[in-house]
Amino acid sequence: MIDTFAFLSLNPASIHFVKNTMTIRLTTLLLLLSTLVLGQQKIAFDPKKSATSTVQYQTVDLVFKVTNVSTDNPFDLTFGAIFTDNNKKTLSIPGFYNGQNEYVIRLCPEKTGIYSYQTFAGLSSLSGLRGSIQVGKNTNPDIHGAVTVASEAPQKFVYQDGQPYFALAFELDWLFALDINDKNGLPKTTEIIQSVKENGFNQVVMNVYAHDVSWKVADNVPAQYNYKKPPYTVFKGTNEQPDFSQLNVPFFQHLDRVIQHLHERGIVAHLMIYVWNKKVNWPQMYSAEDNRYFDYIIKRYQAYPNIIWDVSKEALDYGRCDIPYINERIEHIRRLDAYKHLVTVHDYEYCSREPDKIDFISIQNWRSDLYSLTLEAYQRHPNKPVMNIEHGGYEEGPYSSFTGNYINPEVCLERNYACIFAGVYSCYYWQNTSWDIVIHDALSPKQTFPKPRFDYYKHLQTLFSRYNFNTLNPYKPKLTTNGRLGNDNLSSSGYPLTDDKGLYLYFVPGDNYNTNVVIPKPVSGKIEASWFNIFTGETHSEAPSDWYIFKSYQSPWKGQSAVLILGGK
Missing domain, CATH: 2.60.40.10 (Immunoglobulins)
Structure with a gap:
């Protein structure tokens, strides 16, 4: 009773x-x-x-x-x-x-x-x-309900209340661990999430649980920032000796606090339920213990509006599971989740084969020709949003961890812009927050190492608060620059986005001397142009000028990547 x-x-x-x-x-x-x-x-x-x-x-x-x-x-x-x-x-x-x-x-x-x-x-x-x-009625300006797919623009995200959602993600796999022993509050979580929030990020990509990384990490990481090999797991016992028949309820009570804190700050929790390359001792696939864990996650966290489900990080990469297993896990989500949160799988090998099973496409593309291949993915999936969840850029920090192929802060930022101007969403990684090293107070004045350039992304979010990403689409250029006639290329170089109503944004790489634009003639015959500095957020306006085919524009910041904004009436 x-x-x-x-x-x-x-x-x-x-x-x-x-x-x-x-x-x-x-x-x-x-x-x-x-x-x-x-x-x-x-x-x-x-x-x-x-x-x-x-x-x-x-x-x-x-x-x-x-x-x-x-x-x-x-x-x-x-x-x-x-x-x-x-x-x-x-x-x-x-x-x-x-x-x-x-x-x-x-x-x-x-x-x-x-x-x-x-x-x-x-x-x-x-x-x-x-x-x-x-x-x-909700009156909190940071909270807009769950993230959904925009019915009028199926490659874009929108909140439940109709507000556009320009997803800008920040990887924080070990977020669960920061304050697990602090029963009175979340001081470390609060500090790092404040840094995330104030710099324009609105999504955290995180594991439910992870144990250890498989790559070499600097051996001088201070203990207060080192979270590898926690002495607990999602089950009773330890990761080395788990009791798969029982779940670790205190762990999930703490994770509640973390997800709730993200919700209160208006940040989406992109929750990866499994991870295969972080040395977690998982129960056998399809077993009662496996089902109990997976279903518990869905039951416990579905009521948080800020949840996005991700079945597994790099799901098919490590020989742990196969496509039928992922399909079956998604069926569990669809059956149990009363709120119908978005579902994806951090694995393009899966997403490319089973696009109808998921709500948006996740790709991982490190290639040098990132823009072209990302644009190809965007065009291949015209009815779903696409996120490049790892573009190979992992900004360096004071303690070396996984480096990927690009560590320079400016290069990492430019790769995010390349993704976004190809029409897809992107994710940021700093080596000293993304995995088992988490410097929660990286922006504190007490730190003597060079600060991570989180601030670059505040400017990125600002740009797309001015220009609604949900109304903008990329254009695939022809193999050759056109003969200064027509407007199917939009420009001789740079990466364009347009709303097809007279607004054009071009990401112009720093190695451009200038770019030539090919756009329809406005009724007034005049073009208004301005520039946006992606590193400082500074803007520079040019005087309205006459339109003509193949008009040339040159950035005021020589040798720096920038965004050119054109409009005409």
């Missing part, structure tokens, strides 16, 4: 439990919650309190304490609730076991109004509980 004790966790909500005609109102104290540290905050019910409300896109935990669980494994108990909104639309949300005889149903209301619900369970005392939650 249910104990006469219940909790509301993480976020404010109004919850009414109804059983045998008795109603208990559980109220959150908004002022109290606002002063508490991040974490699984639990508030005992008080029937004398009046109910309060939650808002759209905020996760709410309905937590039930049971006296005992009559099952061999508490993680395997069927439990969930069916929610019904004002329009009679229903949502079936699976619950999950949270340890200590607690079961949780985690809800994220997507609409305003009243949600009523009724639980179902394989345990009679958890079944048939009814209640309702009143939901107000």
Whole structure:
């Protein structure tokens, strides 16, 4: 039977439990919650309190304490609730076991109004509980709901509330580890995510868990920044001796805090559920233990609006699994995820063969001719967004780690621009945050090493806050520069984006002396031109000038890559 004790966790909500005609109102104290540290905050019910409300896109935990669980494994108990909104639309949300005889149903209301619900369970005392939650309008300017694919532009992302989402990702595989031993807060996580946020990044690519890297790392990494070989795993026991039959609930309670913090900062958690090259001891594929882990991730994290599912980093690269296995894992996601979050697989070998199974394409392209090959991928998948999740650039830091092929900060930035001007999204790597070395305070004045150039990406995000990426498309040039007639090339060199309505952006590499543009004549016969410095964010405007075919433009910053912006009326 249910104990006469219940909790509301993480976020404010109004919850009414109804059983045998008795109603208990559980109220959150908004002022109290606002002063508490991040974490699984639990508030005992008080029937004398009046109910309060939650808002759209905020996760709410309905937590039930049971006296005992009559099952061999508490993680395997069927439990969930069916929610019904004002329009009679229903949502079936699976619950999950949270340890200590607690079961949780985690809800994220997507609409305003009243949600009523009724639980179902394989345990009679958890079944048939009814209640309702009143939901107000979201007012947080950083939160826009889940990321989806734009219906009017299927190669672009958009938030649930209709705002464009220009995805600019930052790899932080070991983010789970930074504050796992700090029960009072997330100081290291907060500091690195502040650096991520203030420099324009709006997505973190992260592992649920990773253990160690397989490449040589500098041997002088300070202990406070070295997170390799954590003495825990996602299962009970250690990575060396795991108990696959039981999940490590405290680990996931901490991961809740991390995902929630990202959500509060308006940052997407691109969550890679498996990783094969980080020395994790995984259970056998398709086994009950494997299914239990995978399904638990989907049940526990689906209510966070900022989630993107990624089945596995470099899924097919290490001989661990095959395409049928990945297909079967995706079926698990589609069956369990009530919120229908986007799904991808960090492996183009998979994405190229099974594009209909996923919501966007992930590629990994390190080639010198990055732009041309990325544009080829964009054109090959006209109905899905594409992200080059690794372009081979891993910016150097004070402690050498995986170097890829490019480590210079300026070259790494230019490769991101090459991806974006080919119409796809990109991801940034710094060697001392992407893997088991995490310098959470890299931008602190106390550091004496050269700072990573996170700031370059703030300018990139600024550029596409001015010019809506969702309205821009690349153009593939002909094999030869045209004879100054027509406009199918748009320019003699550089990489163009256009909205086909008179706006043209060109990424012009630093080795260009100038570029010649070939665009339709504006009605006014005049062209307005400006330049954007990708390294400083500085802009330079030119006086309006007469249009003519093959018009020449030269960057004001000699020898530096820049963006040329043209418009005419």
